[in-house]
Structure formats: structure tokens, C-alpha cells
Amino acid sequence: MKPIVTFEKVTKRFDDDTVVLDDFDFEIQPGERVVLMGPSGSGKSTVLRILMTLEDIQEGVVYIEDEPLWHEKRNGSLAPASEKHLHKMRGNVGMVFQHFNLFPNMTVLRNIIEAPIHVLGLSRAEAVKRAEELLDQVGMSAKRDAYPNSLSGGQKQRIAIARAMAMRPKLLMFDEPTSALDPEMVGDVLEVIKDLASEHDLTMLIVTHEMGFARDVANRVCFFCDGRILEQGEPEKIFTAPTEQRTQQFLRMVLKE
């Protein structure tokens, strides 16, 4: 099977010349649920942000299925992507943010139906139907007419998950979905993600420090360090018998928290 995501020798530098990813190779197979873990600043979120077209790359090629994301094939060679190409490619990918980023000027329902109507071209009725199903799945039907500012962090994140799901992405990414939440809200949100993972045949890429959750949801855990994957494998193996010293150190630290 061909991978849904391929990073081929990708280098990402920020304007101040900090190198975040250096010659980075990475693949995700369809249906895989991959967790990225590692110290902060190691480039995990950057991987997600590149796939969401929020950060560009300097070298290498990123493919979504067979098509380059940040490049376009022109006359047989690869040229930097136009906004039109990025718009087309973005349709494959969805993202849930650490700080939810719900639109405060819209009700919960409108947050979810706005893009399906105006980007995917669904009718209002179809979009509402889709939204109501998702609201039911994330347990937020009662809040469909509420505004985000009246909701708790955990509720907001569940809405944000429904909003991303409503676009039916092939790849859904979560960027530390629970790190901005009060501890008592974390469980609910993780439960919702786990449910989605079991009910849908979704490919997921998740940055999280929640080890129990990673163990339950992931097929593969990648330990990320200094812009590369130091060690990866099934969660059981990474968590119980990591071979690299840096991985062992990191896991001890996270467990102590």
C-alpha cells in the first residue's frame, strides 16, 4: 500500500536559521495512528504544521499520497506550490489545535457547518445533518446553539474535533489536544479521540505527552528528538523497552509528572 504521508529529506529552517527538521524522512500508512512524543522544541508540532500548510519547507519534498504538498509538477520538474495547489491539497488534511481556536463569533453549530457549506459546497441541510451526528458523537448536542465563550476548555476541544471531522479529512492531526486543559477535562477529550479512532477508519497523527492514551490509541509511537525520530515502534515496545538512552530519560521525566 502506498503511504498517505511521505516526508522525503525535508529540511525546515526558521527565519533566524534555527534548523527544526534536517533531512527528515517519515511515512504514515493509510489507517495508521501515529503518536509523536518528545521534548518540547524537538520539531513534533512542526511536522503537523507543515502538513497543514501553516509552515513551509526549505528543502526536500512532502507528499500526500502521490502528490507533492509544497510543490507542483510543472513541465516534469517540481516548482513551489501556488495558493491554488495548497488549497486543493489542504482538503486532505484536518487539524485540532492545542488552544482549540474555535471562532468566537459563531455558535457551536455554525463553527462546524461553516466550512462544509462554504468550502466543500454542501447544502445547509446536509451540513447541519453531518454536524448533528458529530455533535452527538462528541457528546455536545446540548450545546449546539451556545457560543464558544460560554464553554469549558474540554467542551471547546470536543467541538473543535467535531469541526475538523466535518471536513472528512483523510488525515486528522492533533497538536497536543489536551495540554491546555484542566486536568479533570483531559479524560473526556481523550475518550472522544479514542472513540473516533475505533469507529472511523481515520489516519491520525497525534502529538501528545499522555502515555496511557498513546498506548491505547496508537499503532506506532515515534520518539522525536532534535528534529529526527530517534526511536519508533509499537507503543508497548517503546514504553516498556526503549533502547535509546534519551527515550528512557524522557519517559522517566514524563512519568514523574
Added chain:
Amino acid sequence: MQWIDLLPPLLRGAEVTAWITIASTIGGAILSFAAGIGSGARFAGWRWLARTYVQVFRGTSLLVQLFWIYFALPVLLGISLSPTVAGVLGLSLNIGAYGAEVVRGSLASVESGQLEAATALNFKPVQTLWRVVMPQALVEMMPPFGNLVIQNLKDSALVSLISLSDLAFQADTLRNQTLDTVPILTLTLLMYFAMALVLMLVMRAIERYTVRLSGREVSR
């Protein structure tokens, strides 16, 4: 002359002032949004045009701008402008330049996470602007816009110098005719103040509307 006799000519002037203020506030608002949005446009030509306009009209005197539009522009273009058109045009261009900075700053103040979410949902830039950014930015614009509108009302007195018979013009004319300086100028001040009060109330109503639009204050 009795105070009561002073009222009709002053009210006629106040009416002119009111119309000039309303027209130039609307004109200024349109220019504010055009230049404020334009200064963040992707196309460099728009950015340059918007920023040049703002710099030129903020950096020169309103009185000279009015004189230039009324006396110099017709010579250059070979047309004639009525004092009303010249006055409204001058005030609009001037207040629009200040308003553009308010619009630009308010748009920029919307959290970057909102833009990222809009990108993640694949909104086009225009959709992001009108559906996400603008409804949240409007509420930030309102207090400074309120100041600008009142500023505009007071600045409109300068149009009397290009022979428009607004409130300031009528007051000055009456004063020359009757020499009743104290009642005339006192009434004139009161009339300006009354109009400013009305403008404040209108702006506050719009502000309340934009607060609702932004979702900041919510009925649960």
C-alpha cells in the same frame, strides 16, 4: 437681537454641518476599510497605494487639503467642484486615512490561532477576512472610530473657509452682522455639543452590536 432670533440661521448652519458630517463619515468609513484592508493585501500594488494614501493624508493639514481640493484640483483637472463636494471629499479623505490605521490595527489584533484554524478548514483568504477576522475585529475598531467621528464633526467647521454655510460659517456671519458675540458663540458651542452627543449615542449602539457580533458577550 433676541436669542430666539439667532436660532433659525444657526439651525440652518447646523443642518449643513450635520449633512456634511454624515456624508464624510460614511465616505471616510468606506475609505478606512478599503485602505485598512488594502494595506494588508497580498498584491504589493494595493499595499503601496493604501499606505501612500494614509501617509499623505495624515501627514498634511486638513485645511490645506480642503483648499487644495477646492482651489487647486479644479485647475489641474479643468473641472469645477461645488463647495459641498470639495468639503465632503476633503473630510472623507482625511478621516479615512486615520480610520484606515484603526482598521489595519484591529485586523492585525485578531489572534493568529484564528487564522490558522481558518487555514486548516481551507477557507480562502476572502472568506477568512469576512467570516472570521472582520466580525472579531469590528469590536476593536469601535472606540477609536467613535473618537474619529466626533473629530470629524468638529473638523467640519473648516469647510466654512471654502464658503460652505455650515454652523461655523453662520455663526461667524451672524457675529459680523449683529455683534452679539456671547449668545451666538454660546449657542454654536451648544449645538456642536448636542450633535456630538447624538453621534456618541449612535456609536455606542453600533459598538454594542459589534460586541454581540464578536461573540465576546454571550447569552447562555
